[in-house]
Amino acid sequence: MAKQCIGLDIGSSAVKAVQLKRKGSSWALQAFGMQPLVPQTIVDGTIMDQGAVTEAIRQLWSRLRLKTKDVAIAIAGHSVIIKKITVPMMKPEELQANIRNEAEHHIPFGRDDVEIDYHVTNPMTASGQTELLLVAAKKEVVSRGLLGLLFVGAGVAHFTHAQFFDRLVPDSLTKYRREIGWVTGMLQVVGGVSIFFPHLRGLARWSMIGLLVPTFREGINQVRHPERMKELGIPPILAWLRLPAQVLVIAWIWWTTRDAQRPR
Numbered sequence: 001m002a003k004q005c006i007g008l009d010i011g012s013s014a015v016k017a018v019q020l021k022r023k024g025s026s027w028a029l030q031a032f033g034m035q036p037l038v039p040q041t042i043v044d045g046t047i048m049d050q051g052a053v054t055e056a057i058r059q060l061w062s063r064l065r066l067k068t069k070d071v072a073i074a075i076a077g078h079s080v081i082i083k084k085i086t087v088p089m090m091k092p093e094e095l096q097a098n099i100r101n102e103a104e105h106h107i108p109f110g111r112d113d114v115e116i117d118y119h120v121t122n123p124m125t126a127s128g129q130t131e132l133l134l135v136a137a138k139k140e141v142v143s144r145g146l147l148g149l150l151f152v153g154a155g156v157a158h159f160t161h162a163q164f165f166d167r168l169v170p171d172s173l174t175k176y177r178r179e180i181g182w183v184t185g186m187l188q189v190v191g192g193v194s195i196f197f198p199h200l201r202g203l204a205r206w207s208m209i210g211l212l213v214p215t216f217r218e219g220i221n222q223v224r225h226p227e228r229m230k231e232l233g234i235p236p237i238l239a240w241l242r243l244p245a246q247v248l249v250i251a252w253i254w255w256t257t258r259d260a261q262r263p264r
Helices: 050-064 092-103 139-160 162-166 171-194 198-212 215-224 226-231 237-256
Strands: 004-010 014-023 026-036 071-075 080-088 114-122 129-138
Touching: 004 050, 014 050, 026 050, 080 092, 092 114, 092 129, 114 139, 129 139, 139 171, 139 237, 171 198, 198 215, 198 237, 215 226, 215 237, 226 237
Parallel strands: 004 071
Antiparallel strands: 004 014, 014 026, 080 129, 114 129
16 A cells, blocks of 8 residues: 555535555544535535536645545445444344334435345344344435346347347338347447436436337237237237336336436
Protein backbone atom coordinates (compact mmCIF):
# COMPACT_ATOMS: atom_id res chain seq x y z
CA MET A 1 0.00 0.00 0.00
CA ALA A 2 1.19 3.54 -0.71
CA LYS A 3 2.72 5.61 2.10
CA GLN A 4 0.10 8.28 1.52
CA CYS A 5 -3.54 7.86 0.55
CA ILE A 6 -6.53 10.13 0.04
CA GLY A 7 -10.05 9.02 0.89
CA LEU A 8 -12.73 10.75 -1.17
CA ASP A 9 -16.40 10.49 -0.20
CA ILE A 10 -18.97 11.79 -2.70
CA GLY A 11 -22.12 12.19 -0.64
CA SER A 12 -25.56 13.52 -1.46
CA SER A 13 -24.88 16.93 0.12
CA ALA A 14 -21.10 17.34 0.12
CA VAL A 15 -17.78 16.03 -1.11
CA LYS A 16 -15.37 15.09 1.68
CA ALA A 17 -11.67 14.27 1.51
CA VAL A 18 -9.16 13.00 4.03
CA GLN A 19 -5.41 12.50 3.51
CA LEU A 20 -3.57 9.90 5.58
CA LYS A 21 0.15 9.18 5.85
CA ARG A 22 1.64 5.94 7.09
CA LYS A 23 3.82 6.30 10.17
CA GLY A 24 5.27 2.99 11.24
CA SER A 25 2.44 0.54 11.75
CA SER A 26 -0.26 3.22 12.02
CA TRP A 27 -1.70 6.12 10.04
CA ALA A 28 -1.61 9.85 10.77
CA LEU A 29 -4.16 12.42 9.60
CA GLN A 30 -2.59 15.07 7.36
CA ALA A 31 -5.58 16.90 5.94
CA PHE A 32 -9.36 16.91 6.07
CA GLY A 33 -11.99 19.03 4.36
CA MET A 34 -15.43 19.10 2.77
CA GLN A 35 -17.07 21.02 -0.05
CA PRO A 36 -20.89 21.44 -0.11
CA LEU A 37 -22.84 20.39 -3.20
CA VAL A 38 -25.79 22.21 -4.71
CA PRO A 39 -29.08 20.45 -3.81
CA GLN A 40 -30.18 17.78 -6.31
CA THR A 41 -26.62 17.31 -7.60
CA ILE A 42 -26.83 13.70 -6.40
CA VAL A 43 -30.24 12.04 -6.10
CA ASP A 44 -30.67 8.52 -4.70
CA GLY A 45 -27.00 7.76 -5.29
CA THR A 46 -27.11 8.94 -8.92
CA ILE A 47 -24.91 11.85 -10.02
CA MET A 48 -27.26 14.21 -11.86
CA ASP A 49 -24.75 17.04 -12.44
CA GLN A 50 -21.26 15.72 -13.16
CA GLY A 51 -19.89 19.21 -13.70
CA ALA A 52 -20.90 20.33 -10.21
CA VAL A 53 -19.26 17.29 -8.63
CA THR A 54 -16.08 17.81 -10.65
CA GLU A 55 -15.90 21.46 -9.65
CA ALA A 56 -16.46 20.63 -5.97
CA ILE A 57 -13.62 18.09 -6.05
CA ARG A 58 -11.36 20.59 -7.83
CA GLN A 59 -12.05 23.27 -5.21
CA LEU A 60 -11.48 20.82 -2.37
CA TRP A 61 -8.19 19.61 -3.89
CA SER A 62 -7.02 23.18 -4.34
CA ARG A 63 -7.96 24.28 -0.82
CA LEU A 64 -6.32 21.29 0.85
CA ARG A 65 -3.36 21.34 -1.56
CA LEU A 66 -3.64 17.64 -2.25
CA LYS A 67 -1.20 16.11 -4.72
CA THR A 68 -1.24 12.38 -4.00
CA LYS A 69 -2.59 10.32 -6.89
CA ASP A 70 -3.67 7.29 -4.82
CA VAL A 71 -7.34 7.88 -4.03
CA ALA A 72 -9.99 5.61 -2.50
CA ILE A 73 -13.48 6.72 -3.56
CA ALA A 74 -16.90 6.12 -1.99
CA ILE A 75 -20.17 7.19 -3.61
CA ALA A 76 -23.36 7.33 -1.56
CA GLY A 77 -26.19 5.06 -2.62
CA HIS A 78 -28.91 3.25 -0.69
CA SER A 79 -30.55 1.09 -3.34
CA VAL A 80 -28.56 -1.89 -2.08
CA ILE A 81 -27.45 -2.26 1.53
CA ILE A 82 -25.06 -4.88 2.93
CA LYS A 83 -24.71 -4.68 6.69
CA LYS A 84 -23.51 -6.88 9.53
CA ILE A 85 -26.06 -6.95 12.35
CA THR A 86 -26.80 -8.91 15.53
CA VAL A 87 -30.20 -10.29 16.45
CA PRO A 88 -31.53 -12.29 19.40
CA MET A 89 -30.79 -15.99 19.16
CA MET A 90 -33.62 -18.01 17.65
CA LYS A 91 -34.21 -21.15 15.66
CA PRO A 92 -33.46 -20.99 11.92
CA GLU A 93 -37.14 -21.15 10.99
CA GLU A 94 -37.96 -18.39 13.50
CA LEU A 95 -35.15 -16.23 12.13
CA GLN A 96 -36.42 -16.68 8.59
CA ALA A 97 -39.93 -15.69 9.68
CA ASN A 98 -38.78 -12.62 11.62
CA ILE A 99 -35.92 -11.33 9.47
CA ARG A 100 -38.05 -8.57 7.92
CA ASN A 101 -39.00 -7.27 11.37
CA GLU A 102 -35.35 -7.27 12.41
CA ALA A 103 -34.20 -5.68 9.16
CA GLU A 104 -36.63 -2.80 9.58
CA HIS A 105 -34.36 -1.40 12.32
CA HIS A 106 -31.35 -1.31 10.01
CA ILE A 107 -32.57 -0.15 6.59
CA PRO A 108 -33.72 3.39 5.62
CA PHE A 109 -36.78 2.31 3.62
CA GLY A 110 -39.95 0.30 4.18
CA ARG A 111 -39.52 -3.43 4.57
CA ASP A 112 -42.21 -4.04 1.96
CA ASP A 113 -40.21 -2.04 -0.61
CA VAL A 114 -37.17 -4.31 -0.54
CA GLU A 115 -36.03 -7.83 -1.20
CA ILE A 116 -34.14 -9.19 1.82
CA ASP A 117 -31.65 -12.00 2.25
CA TYR A 118 -29.17 -12.88 4.97
CA HIS A 119 -26.34 -15.20 5.92
CA VAL A 120 -25.53 -16.22 9.49
CA THR A 121 -21.85 -15.53 10.20
CA ASN A 122 -21.85 -16.43 13.90
CA PRO A 123 -24.73 -18.45 15.40
CA MET A 124 -23.84 -17.39 18.94
CA THR A 125 -21.65 -14.45 19.92
CA ALA A 126 -20.10 -13.89 23.33
CA SER A 127 -23.14 -11.82 24.28
CA GLY A 128 -25.51 -14.65 23.38
CA GLN A 129 -26.79 -13.16 20.14
CA THR A 130 -26.67 -14.25 16.49
CA GLU A 131 -24.49 -12.32 14.07
CA LEU A 132 -25.52 -12.21 10.44
CA LEU A 133 -24.86 -10.40 7.17
CA LEU A 134 -28.00 -8.62 6.00
CA VAL A 135 -28.54 -7.78 2.33
CA ALA A 136 -31.44 -5.52 1.32
CA ALA A 137 -32.14 -4.32 -2.22
CA LYS A 138 -35.02 -2.20 -3.45
CA LYS A 139 -37.52 -4.29 -5.38
CA GLU A 140 -37.22 -1.97 -8.36
CA VAL A 141 -33.46 -2.60 -8.46
CA VAL A 142 -33.98 -6.37 -8.40
CA SER A 143 -36.74 -6.09 -11.02
CA ARG A 144 -34.54 -3.90 -13.21
CA GLY A 145 -31.69 -6.40 -12.96
CA LEU A 146 -33.91 -9.33 -13.92
CA LEU A 147 -35.37 -7.40 -16.86
CA GLY A 148 -31.93 -6.38 -18.07
CA LEU A 149 -30.61 -9.94 -17.88
CA LEU A 150 -33.72 -11.23 -19.67
CA PHE A 151 -33.19 -8.91 -22.63
CA VAL A 152 -29.44 -9.49 -22.77
CA GLY A 153 -30.03 -13.25 -22.73
CA ALA A 154 -32.68 -12.98 -25.46
CA GLY A 155 -30.36 -10.81 -27.53
CA VAL A 156 -27.46 -13.23 -27.25
CA ALA A 157 -29.80 -16.09 -28.21
CA HIS A 158 -30.45 -14.36 -31.56
CA PHE A 159 -26.78 -14.97 -32.37
CA THR A 160 -26.29 -18.40 -30.78
CA HIS A 161 -29.59 -19.82 -32.14
CA ALA A 162 -29.88 -17.71 -35.29
CA GLN A 163 -31.54 -20.42 -37.39
CA PHE A 164 -34.43 -20.77 -34.96
CA PHE A 165 -35.12 -17.03 -34.87
CA ASP A 166 -34.76 -16.80 -38.66
CA ARG A 167 -37.84 -18.99 -38.98
CA LEU A 168 -39.89 -16.60 -36.83
CA VAL A 169 -39.41 -13.74 -39.28
CA PRO A 170 -42.48 -13.12 -41.48
CA ASP A 171 -42.35 -14.64 -44.97
CA SER A 172 -42.58 -11.17 -46.52
CA LEU A 173 -39.15 -10.39 -45.06
CA THR A 174 -37.50 -13.72 -45.90
CA LYS A 175 -34.71 -12.03 -47.87
CA TYR A 176 -33.54 -10.16 -44.77
CA ARG A 177 -34.17 -12.78 -42.10
CA ARG A 178 -30.61 -13.09 -40.87
CA GLU A 179 -30.03 -9.33 -40.82
CA ILE A 180 -33.30 -8.77 -38.93
CA GLY A 181 -32.25 -11.37 -36.37
CA TRP A 182 -28.87 -9.75 -35.85
CA VAL A 183 -30.29 -6.24 -35.52
CA THR A 184 -32.98 -7.46 -33.13
CA GLY A 185 -30.43 -9.28 -31.01
CA MET A 186 -28.14 -6.27 -30.90
CA LEU A 187 -30.96 -3.92 -29.86
CA GLN A 188 -32.05 -6.32 -27.13
CA VAL A 189 -28.52 -6.45 -25.73
CA VAL A 190 -28.21 -2.64 -25.89
CA GLY A 191 -31.56 -2.21 -24.14
CA GLY A 192 -30.73 -4.80 -21.49
CA VAL A 193 -27.38 -3.21 -20.69
CA SER A 194 -28.64 0.39 -20.85
CA ILE A 195 -31.27 -0.24 -18.17
CA PHE A 196 -28.50 -0.45 -15.55
CA PHE A 197 -27.38 3.14 -16.23
CA PRO A 198 -29.72 5.96 -15.09
CA HIS A 199 -28.76 8.34 -17.91
CA LEU A 200 -29.40 5.57 -20.50
CA ARG A 201 -32.61 4.24 -18.98
CA GLY A 202 -34.76 6.27 -21.36
CA LEU A 203 -32.96 4.63 -24.28
CA ALA A 204 -33.55 1.24 -22.70
CA ARG A 205 -37.26 1.93 -22.27
CA TRP A 206 -37.95 2.92 -25.84
CA SER A 207 -35.65 0.36 -27.46
CA MET A 208 -37.28 -2.47 -25.51
CA ILE A 209 -40.84 -1.32 -26.11
CA GLY A 210 -39.98 -0.50 -29.71
CA LEU A 211 -39.00 -4.13 -30.25
CA LEU A 212 -42.11 -5.58 -28.64
CA VAL A 213 -44.89 -3.44 -30.13
CA PRO A 214 -44.22 -4.22 -33.84
CA THR A 215 -44.16 -7.97 -33.15
CA PHE A 216 -47.82 -7.94 -32.06
CA ARG A 217 -48.89 -8.32 -35.68
CA GLU A 218 -46.72 -11.39 -36.15
CA GLY A 219 -48.04 -12.77 -32.86
CA ILE A 220 -51.60 -12.44 -34.16
CA ASN A 221 -50.61 -14.20 -37.38
CA GLN A 222 -49.17 -17.07 -35.38
CA VAL A 223 -52.46 -17.41 -33.51
CA ARG A 224 -54.40 -17.41 -36.79
CA HIS A 225 -52.07 -19.95 -38.41
CA PRO A 226 -51.15 -22.54 -35.76
CA GLU A 227 -49.86 -24.89 -38.46
CA ARG A 228 -46.83 -22.64 -38.87
CA MET A 229 -46.02 -23.01 -35.18
CA LYS A 230 -46.30 -26.79 -35.51
CA GLU A 231 -43.83 -26.70 -38.40
CA LEU A 232 -41.38 -24.93 -36.11
CA GLY A 233 -41.90 -27.53 -33.41
CA ILE A 234 -43.56 -24.98 -31.09
CA PRO A 235 -46.85 -25.81 -29.33
CA PRO A 236 -49.57 -23.48 -30.77
CA ILE A 237 -50.74 -22.66 -27.25
CA LEU A 238 -47.54 -20.61 -26.84
CA ALA A 239 -48.77 -18.25 -29.57
CA TRP A 240 -51.85 -17.52 -27.48
CA LEU A 241 -49.71 -16.99 -24.38
CA ARG A 242 -47.27 -14.75 -26.22
CA LEU A 243 -49.68 -11.82 -26.74
CA PRO A 244 -50.69 -11.26 -23.08
CA ALA A 245 -47.09 -11.98 -22.06
CA GLN A 246 -45.88 -9.14 -24.29
CA VAL A 247 -48.40 -6.76 -22.68
CA LEU A 248 -47.12 -7.75 -19.25
CA VAL A 249 -43.49 -7.30 -20.30
CA ILE A 250 -44.24 -3.83 -21.72
CA ALA A 251 -45.92 -2.90 -18.42
CA TRP A 252 -42.87 -4.33 -16.60
CA ILE A 253 -40.53 -2.20 -18.71
CA TRP A 254 -42.61 0.92 -18.13
CA TRP A 255 -42.70 0.41 -14.34
CA THR A 256 -39.02 -0.47 -14.05
CA THR A 257 -37.92 2.57 -16.09
CA ARG A 258 -40.48 5.06 -14.75
CA ASP A 259 -37.62 7.22 -13.41
CA ALA A 260 -36.00 7.33 -16.86
CA GLN A 261 -34.77 10.65 -18.21
CA ARG A 262 -36.23 11.56 -21.57
CA PRO A 263 -33.76 10.78 -24.37
CA ARG A 264 -32.05 13.83 -25.83
